[in-house]
Structures are given as structure tokens and as C-alpha cells.
Amino acid sequence: MTAFPLVTMEGGPRDRGLQYGRAAGDHIRRGLELYRGEFERRGIFWPQVEAVCTQAAEHIERYDQETNVEIGAIAEGAELPVAAILAINARTEVINARHYKTQPAPAECSGIVALPEVTRDGTVLHGQNWDWLDAAADSTVVLHIRDEKGHEILGLAEAGQVARCGMNNAGLALTANGLHTDREGETQGVCSPVIRRNVLRQKTLGEAIGVIMKSPRNYSHNFMLSHRDGMAIDLETTPEAVFWLKPHEGILVHANHFTSPAALVGTVDEGVRRSPDSLVREMLIEGTLRRRNGPVDRQTIISAFMDAKDAPYGVLQPPMAGKAGVMESTVATIIMEPARGRLWVCRQPYLTQDFTEYAFS
Incomplete structure (x- = not known):
């Protein structure tokens, strides 16, 4: 492929x-x-x-x-x-x-972070299944950005986007996926790829959290952040608020519904109504990670992302006329190891699980 x-x-x-x-x-x-x-x-x-x-x-x-x-x-x-x-x-x-x-809900995404205390090599692993329009596979690229100060970013983006998901040479990694409330588009904010690019310019986890907290937003998104020093946090954002989740027993999993107790009280979660499979995807991934034999490694995360149970809306989604009425699929799977500055990307993983490795060096 x-x-x-x-x-x-x-x-x-x-x-x-x-x-x-x-x-x-x-x-x-x-x-x-x-x-x-x-x-x-x-x-x-x-x-x-x-x-x-x-x-x-x-x-x-x-x-x-x-x-x-x-x-x-x-x-x-x-x-x-x-x-x-x-x-x-x-x-x-x-x-x-x-x-x-009344707009149809598009395909959505699933993310995983595993911290050093549960991984085989003692490093952070951070990954995502990106579910979207299947045709987007033909207009997607891997970006390697090096600015005039030597700061580097490596990640996946739709061609022309300034960022989608990725990591930087300071050890920070980011994935993001959609959330939905009943208050979308009611504020004046910045489009998500620009916020993501700003996050990936930061050197510390605290600075990255600060960018998301302070950035004006038009639409709800979930941001999963990790750092090579062995930390991770999930930020569930709406146009008006930010809620957070911490890893449990070294694992962080998120799909497309709010799970923070504060968010469940303070927001109307349209995501569950629009994409009820989000609940199933989260359960399937957590089940794979719980049933593992031994530490988490890259293959463990691949196995979780390739789970096709509860088809056609399992974790791995083959092309289908989806909820939005067009062909949707798992366009790509990305797994990052920020401590070693490398990531692996599989294009259209429903066809093959061949991953290509990219690295800062």
C-alpha cells in the first residue's frame, strides 16, 4: 500500500x-x-x-x-x-x-495513550485511529517542519492544513477528535488546526495545556496530550469551557463523547446521540488493553485499533456510506513514541496493517 x-x-x-x-x-x-x-x-x-x-x-x-x-x-x-x-x-x-x-454527523476518531509504567520499553506510546471521509486518504501528507530556531514538528495533516496530529522534538505529542454539544458555532474563535499548530510549538506539557485553555474556540474538540517525561492528560473542550481527564492505571482512552464528570453535568452531549458507536469503540479498546498479556507495546495498540467487532461501526471502520451519507472509513492509524522521536503511520488500515516509520533524524 x-x-x-x-x-x-x-x-x-x-x-x-x-x-x-x-x-x-x-x-x-x-x-x-x-x-x-x-x-x-x-x-x-x-x-x-x-x-x-x-x-x-x-x-x-x-x-x-x-x-x-x-x-x-x-x-x-x-x-x-x-x-x-x-x-x-x-x-x-x-x-x-x-x-x-441538522447536519449529518461525520465519522469520528479513537485515541490511546499508554504511559511508561505499563509499556514494554518504558516510554510513552500515543496513537489514534483517524476516521473521516475515505477520499481524504488521497489528499493527506506527513509533515516534517523545522523552524528557524530548530524546533521540529512531525505529524499527519490533510494537505494544506497547518496541523492535525503529531509530536515535536521537545517530546510533546498531540491527537484530537470531535466532540459535539448543543452550543456549537455560537462563539467567535480560531479553527482547530491553527490551535493544534500552536500546541505543537510548545516545549512543555503545561505550556500546551495553557494554549488549549486560553485559545478561543468555535467548536468542541477533544485534545489528548502526552509528553516523553511520562505524563498525559485529556482535555475535553467546548466553545466555552475545558474539562480534563487523567490516565487510569497508566492508560488513557477517548472516543467522541464526554466522559469527565464535570462535563457530563455541565454540557449537553450531542455526540452520543450523533455517534452512539463512540461508547462501543471506547469499550472495545479498553477491553483489548485489559486483556493483554504483559506490558503494552506498539502491537498491543495496533490490535486495539484494528478491532472490527460491532461492525460496521467498530474501532476499525471499512469504507461505507456512513452517517453523513458519503463514503467514510478509518483513513489512517498513527502511533507516536515521542521519547525516541519516531512515529508510524498506516494508510487505510482496513486494507493492510503496513506501517511506515518516520523520525526526526
Whole structure:
């Protein structure tokens, strides 16, 4: 199975963006075509997309000028309008621009963190099944970013996005997935990929938590954070609040529903209604991890992510006309070991469990 292409970018924000746009231009155009079709299927046409993107650009410029410059340079390098790159980064905002509560729920994701006290090699392992539009596999890349100060980020992203999930050379790792409440889109905030990129610029777990706590948000997301020093935390965020969960017996698992006791009291969890399989995926993963013989290793986590029980909405999802009415699947599985600066990615794992290794070195 063909691996996702590796895109390397370095230097200041403009140089990085130009390199990104030139190297991934074809993939960005594929992603743009995918989303233009998805937007139109939901009754959202390009003039409305541009209006949402104009607002997104204003929020990004106030929040993070460096990423704002990079986004403009990605567009220039790919020879596309800036709105095209903004639409890919702000796809959540565009998709939900009309009647959020009646929009079909998309496929969702499942995440795992295992801490050194339970892993075979005594290092943090952090992974995710990314469930989304199956066609997104053709417009996804692995990014290796090195800025002018020597800070590095390695991770997975849809081409044109500034971040999705990944880790940095300071030992911080991040995955994120969707949550849903009855108050989505009612605030003025920053699109999630830009927040994720800011998180991955941080050197410590405390700084990363601070970014998520302080960043203005439009939509609810779950952020799983880990650090090579043997720490992890899960932050369940809404547009207005942040709740947190700590690992239990060295393991942290999260799907697409709120589990923090405070969140269960303080929010209306639309995610359970929209994606009731989230409860099942979480139980299946926890069951695999409980039944293991010995310490957790990479194969243990792969086994949990490849669980197809309770089909068609198991942990591993083959392509199917899903809840949103389009072909959805587990687009990729990613597993990171931040202490050793390496990660493994499997494209469309329902076809094969062949993982490609990437590393900072």
C-alpha cells in the first residue's frame, strides 16, 4: 500500500509555506476538490465558503500572525487563492455554516495513550485511529517542519492544513477528535488546526495545556496530550469551557463523547446521540488493553485499533456510506513514541496493517 508522502519544510513562516505549497500542491488541489463537493452536497456554495474564510482569516491574524503568514505562503506556493487554504483549515466551520444541528454527523476518531509504567520499553506510546471521509486518504501528507530556531514538528495533516496530529522534538505529542454539544458555532474563535499548530510549538506539557485553555474556540474538540517525561492528560473542550481527564492505571482512552464528570453535568452531549458507536469503540479498546498479556507495546495498540467487532461501526471502520451519507472509513492509524522521536503511520488500515516509520533524524 502506498504510504502518505512526506513534505519537509524549514525556515521562517513564509519560506515554510512556500515549500509546503509547492511540494504538496497536487494533494492540496485534490483536497480542495473533495471539500468543494462536500460543501455543495450540504448546500454550501463557494460565495458562502469565502465569507466563512474571511471571518476565519480575521481570527487567525489576531491569534497567530506567524501561521497567518504561512497560510498565505502555502496558497502562493500552490498557486491557489488564500481562501482555498483557509477552507481546508476551517472545514469544520464551513461544513457547519448552515444548520449545524441538522447536519449529518461525520465519522469520528479513537485515541490511546499508554504511559511508561505499563509499556514494554518504558516510554510513552500515543496513537489514534483517524476516521473521516475515505477520499481524504488521497489528499493527506506527513509533515516534517523545522523552524528557524530548530524546533521540529512531525505529524499527519490533510494537505494544506497547518496541523492535525503529531509530536515535536521537545517530546510533546498531540491527537484530537470531535466532540459535539448543543452550543456549537455560537462563539467567535480560531479553527482547530491553527490551535493544534500552536500546541505543537510548545516545549512543555503545561505550556500546551495553557494554549488549549486560553485559545478561543468555535467548536468542541477533544485534545489528548502526552509528553516523553511520562505524563498525559485529556482535555475535553467546548466553545466555552475545558474539562480534563487523567490516565487510569497508566492508560488513557477517548472516543467522541464526554466522559469527565464535570462535563457530563455541565454540557449537553450531542455526540452520543450523533455517534452512539463512540461508547462501543471506547469499550472495545479498553477491553483489548485489559486483556493483554504483559506490558503494552506498539502491537498491543495496533490490535486495539484494528478491532472490527460491532461492525460496521467498530474501532476499525471499512469504507461505507456512513452517517453523513458519503463514503467514510478509518483513513489512517498513527502511533507516536515521542521519547525516541519516531512515529508510524498506516494508510487505510482496513486494507493492510503496513506501517511506515518516520523520525526526526
